[in-house]
Amino acid sequence: MEHGSWLSGLLVYLAAAVLAVPLAKYLGLGSIIGYLAGGILIGPWGLKLVTNPQDILHFSEFGVVLMLFLVGLELEPRRLWSLRKPIFGWGSVQLFGSAALLCGLAVLAGLDWRIALVAALGLAMSSTAIGLGVLNERSLMPTTSGQSVLSVALLQDVAAIPILALLPLLATAHEKADGNGWLSAAKALGVIAAIVLGGRLLIRPALRWIANSRTPEIFTAASLLLVVATAALMQTVGLSMALGAFLAGVLLAESEYRRELETDIEPFKGLLLGLFFIAVGMSIDFAVVLAKPLLIAGVVIGFLLVKAAVLWGMGRAMPLPKPERPVFIILLAQGGEFGFVVFQTAAQAGVIDAPVSSLLVAAVAISMLVTPLLLVAADKWLIPLFAGQTRSQLDEISEPQNQPVIIAGFGRYGQVVGRMLYANGIHPTVLDTDADQIEAMRRFGWRVFYGDATRLDLMRTAGAASAKVLVLAIDDVAQSVATAKMVRENFPDLTIVARARNVQHAFDLLELGVTLFERETMDSALMSARTVLEQLGWERHQARTLALRFRRHNVEMLLKMAPHRKDADKLLAAAKQGRQQLEEQFAQEREEAAKRQLRGGWTDADDTRGTPPA
Amino acid sequence: MPSFDVLVITAHPQMEQSRINRRLMHAARKPPADRPSGVLVRDLYSLYPDYLIDVAEEQALLLQAKLIVWQHPIQWYSMPPLMKLWVDEVLAFGWAYGPGGTALRGKDLWLVATTGGPQDSYHPDSYNRYFFDAFLPPYEQTATLCGMRFLPPLLLHGAHKADEAEVNAHLEVYLQRLHSYPHWPELDELLYKLPGPVPEDARPEEDEVA
Numbered sequence: 001m002e003h004g005s006w007l008s009g010l011l012v013y014l015a016a017a018v019l020a021v022p023l024a025k026y027l028g029l030g031s032i033i034g035y036l037a038g039g040i041l042i043g044p045w046g047l048k049l050v051t052n053p054q055d056i057l058h059f060s061e062f063g064v065v066l067m068l069f070l071v072g073l074e075l076e077p078r079r080l081w082s083l084r085k086p087i088f089g090w091g092s093v094q095l096f097g098s099a100a101l102l103c104g105l106a107v108l109a110g111l112d113w114r115i116a117l118v119a120a121l122g123l124a125m126s127s128t129a130i131g132l133g134v135l136n137e138r139s140l141m142p143t144t145s146g147q148s149v150l151s152v153a154l155l156q157d158v159a160a161i162p163i164l165a166l167l168p169l170l171a172t173a174h175e176k177a178d179g180n181g182w183l184s185a186a187k188a189l190g191v192i193a194a195i196v197l198g199g200r201l202l203i204r205p206a207l208r209w210i211a212n213s214r215t216p217e218i219f220t221a222a223s224l225l226l227v228v229a230t231a232a233l234m235q236t237v238g239l240s241m242a243l244g245a246f247l248a249g250v251l252l253a254e255s256e257y258r259r260e261l262e263t264d265i266e267p268f269k270g271l272l273l274g275l276f277f278i279a280v281g282m283s284i285d286f287a288v289v290l291a292k293p294l295l296i297a298g299v300v301i302g303f304l305l306v307k308a309a310v311l312w313g314m315g316r317a318m319p320l321p322k323p324e325r326p327v328f329i330i331l332l333a334q335g336g337e338f339g340f341v342v343f344q345t346a347a348q349a350g351v352i353d354a355p356v357s358s359l360l361v362a363a364v365a366i367s368m369l370v371t372p373l374l375l376v377a378a379d380k381w382l383i384p385l386f387a388g389q390t391r392s393q394l395d396e397i398s399e400p401q402n403q404p405v406i407i408a409g410f411g412r413y414g415q416v417v418g419r420m421l422y423a424n425g426i427h428p429t430v431l432d433t434d435a436d437q438i439e440a441m442r443r444f445g446w447r448v449f450y451g452d453a454t455r456l457d458l459m460r461t462a463g464a465a466s467a468k469v470l471v472l473a474i475d476d477v478a479q480s481v482a483t484a485k486m487v488r489e490n491f492p493d494l495t496i497v498a499r500a501r502n503v504q505h506a507f508d509l510l511e512l513g514v515t516l517f518e519r520e521t522m523d524s525a526l527m528s529a530r531t532v533l534e535q536l537g538w539e540r541h542q543a544r545t546l547a548l549r550f551r552r553h554n555v556e557m558l559l560k561m562a563p564h565r566k567d568a569d570k571l572l573a574a575a576k577q578g579r580q581q582l583e584e585q586f587a588q589e590r591e592e593a594a595k596r597q598l599r600g601g602w603t604d605a606d607d608t609r610g611t612p613p614a
Numbered sequence: 615m616p617s618f619d620v621l622v623i624t625a626h627p628q629m630e631q632s633r634i635n636r637r638l639m640h641a642a643r644k645p646p647a648d649r650p651s652g653v654l655v656r657d658l659y660s661l662y663p664d665y666l667i668d669v670a671e672e673q674a675l676l677l678q679a680k681l682i683v684w685q686h687p688i689q690w691y692s693m694p695p696l697m698k699l700w701v702d703e704v705l706a707f708g709w710a711y712g713p714g715g716t717a718l719r720g721k722d723l724w725l726v727a728t729t730g731g732p733q734d735s736y737h738p739d740s741y742n743r744y745f746f747d748a749f750l751p752p753y754e755q756t757a758t759l760c761g762m763r764f765l766p767p768l769l770l771h772g773a774h775k776a777d778e779a780e781v782n783a784h785l786e787v788y789l790q791r792l793h794s795y796p797h798w799p800e801l802d803e804l805l806y807k808l809p810g811p812v813p814e815d816a817r818p819e820e821d822e823v824a
Contacts (some may be wrong), residue, residue: 456748547667613711613812 012049016042017274025489033372034276039281053282060279063272064129066265068242069227072249073258080250091155097310098124114170118346118505121163123303127336128153141302145324149331157243160338168349187261199251207257211435223264241516257436257450284365288358299363307333328379334371335364403429407471408453413499414473428464451591454482466489481508488512507565553582618654621679623684625658625697634773641785647795651793658696672704681795685726687713691749710760712812719761725753732772759809
């Protein structure tokens with residue numbers, strides 16, 4: 001690729017993704033295989049459109065960082081704390097168990113113990129990107145196996161730091177690392193403390209201030225800035241960027257902006273991860289593969305089998321539900337991007353030489369290529385063995401937000417609805433876009449999410465697909481109508497109960513098929529009218545009945561007028577006619593009552609429709 | 615308008631807590647296996663939760679019916695309040711009774727009711743003190759004043775404690791009657807009583823001393 005021609009580079013990547021991914025999906029292979037295949041196609045061993053995959057690999061590793069931020073967002077600190085045992089326990093079993101076995105086998109095979117150790121540690125790592133990517137794609141994240149994969153991946157992230165730091169020590173030919181390990185450790189601790197404190201104290205008010213500016217793209221920019229800044233901070237002290245992003249995510253998991261952050265970061269994560277997989281595809285060195293095909297195949301199959309054996313034992317011991325085990329084993333048996341880093345570092349430090357390094361890199365990349373294929377195979381042949389029990393089980397737990405009611409707009413209107421629901425034991429998912437409002441409501445102990453209800457992705461996260469009722473209480477008419485339209489199109493089973501600001505708004509809603517609406521001032525105005533009649537001497541019960549009848553007539557008229565909303569003359573005529581009808585009817589009833597009073601001396605302006613026999 | 619000749623007016627202020635009236639209502643709504651249903655069920659508390667009865671609509675439906683069923687629990691020896699309001703407002707002077715009030719003439723009225731107290735509580739020696747028949751005259755006279763036949767009521771006493779078999783048997787009789795109307799064996803023996811004339815000035819507001 002010519003330098004400076006970033007446009008043509010962009011063209012190549014996007015075209016490869018756009019062509020290969022839908023094709024792979026169409027073939028039932030999943031998007032990750034599509035990306036990998038696209039990468040091979042445009043890479044040095046395919047059409048040679050891109051020749052420097054390493055640069056892209058480095059850049060796109062940021063996709064993994066974003067992904068871990070999102071994973072963190074889903075994990076509240078309390079839940080992370082409850083995962084400490086699987087992370088340090090099972091995670092260590094996987095990493096060090098696999099590494100020890102691999103190392104032992106390699107030494108037995110006659111390799112130098114240093115090379116064996118590096119290879120074992122690198123190969124024992126698993127791909128966080130593919131693992132979590134697949135879990136997300138299949139919404140397996142909340143399942144036991146999903147949490148186990150996450151735990152192991154987190155431990156690998158943590159363990160990568162000392163492993164990378166210690167690798168150079170293996171290189172006896174080289175001088176040892178600088179002696180100021182204590183200083184860097186202190187720095188690292190300082191940065192982590194800064195992230196924890198900052199996340200707790202500073203970020204929330206900062207986000208509120210930014211959200212107040214009401215520029216959605218700046219909120220998106222702020223979300224990205226947050227992740228980039230955390231990652232950069234971690235990198236300066238030599239820690240894993242992904243780990244830092246994960247930490248930041250966890251700290252924001254309880255904040256009201258969680259959903260907004262999620263939806264803002266999601267597309268970037270998706271594209272960068274795609275780019276990452278393309279880069280992995282490109283970086284497979286087919287020269288090495290072709291030179292020693294049998295050796296590579298042996299290494300790949302060997303390390304996959306060893307790791308699978310360890311994982312199989314873990315799955316039994318934990319224990320994982322049987323139908324979830326194949327996915328758990330396949331996802332963690334593969335090599336991962338940390339392996340690349342380990343081999344590269346080791347090669348630079350002179351622990352292993354370049355041919356060994358590229359052989360190992362190729363083995364890892366091939367295992368990553370094979371993983372999605374293995375999953376497809378498992379889906380086809382292995383999982384059906386456990387069929388029946390699996391699907392229903394997974395469906396139930398894979399829906400984290402499943403409240404029956406969503407309230408969009410939590411101002412004066414939505415609040416009353418919400419309070420009434422809470423009083424009856426229903427806990428709706430509440431969305432609002434007014435940062436001050438959210439802050440105020442949170443002070444009263446409400447759990448309100450920041451989010452724009454007009455957005456499909458966000459409503460999906462809020463549980464629109466499984467909820468029964470959406471209370472559409474947004475005060476902005478355009479936003480309200482846009483939300484109604486989006487919901488009608490995408491969630492036809494979700495019943496909308498809407499607040500209408502005025503008649504025109506009601507007509508808009510009616511046109512979209514929303515029939516359960518209330519005009520927001522109608523009932524309070526009618527209550528005032530009742531009070532006026534009472535003050536003028538009407539009986540209270542009669543005033544109530546008249547108000548209710550007025551209301552019924554009024555709603556009927558509104559429905560009659562709706563089809564003529566575009567025709568101003570007809571609308572006016574219908575409105576006039578309706579008013580006249582009611583006035584005449586009431587006048588007639590008053591007249592009859594008055595007559596009765598005159599004739600009979602019946603002292604009350606009585607119920608106009610007659611009194612029962614007695 | 616739906617086609618029917620049996621109109622069930624049902625009322626239960628706590629339908630969500632009802633054991634029997636709810637089942638009767640749902641069962642009546644189901645058409646029989648072999649033909650379309652001739653039964654229309656109107657659940658008053660669900661139609662008029664705000665007690666604002668649409669009198670014109672109710673009267674139009676009554677005109678079409680041949681058999682009118684009142685299906686409700688007996689509360690304080692009478693009907694639930696919304697049912698009473700329905701009677702007050704819908705069976706209007708000059709429409710259902712009184713001069714020109716002939717809209718319901720020749721129709722049948724059938725009471726299908728439950729009581730909490732067991733049958734033996736409706737006895738001079740027990741706490742309800744009267745045989746249950748003693749509470750029926752208001753119903754019977756309402757029918758008569760409108761020119762309707764008052765058919766023998768279908769009652770289930772001790773509804774709270776009725777066991778499943780008892781409830782099922784009751785339900786079966788109810789449905790059998792609903793769907794076989796007007797071919798009931800005893801129907802021919804029941805004569806229509808013509809209501810006595812209600813004078814023009816019988817209305818209370820035209821009474822000098824109301």
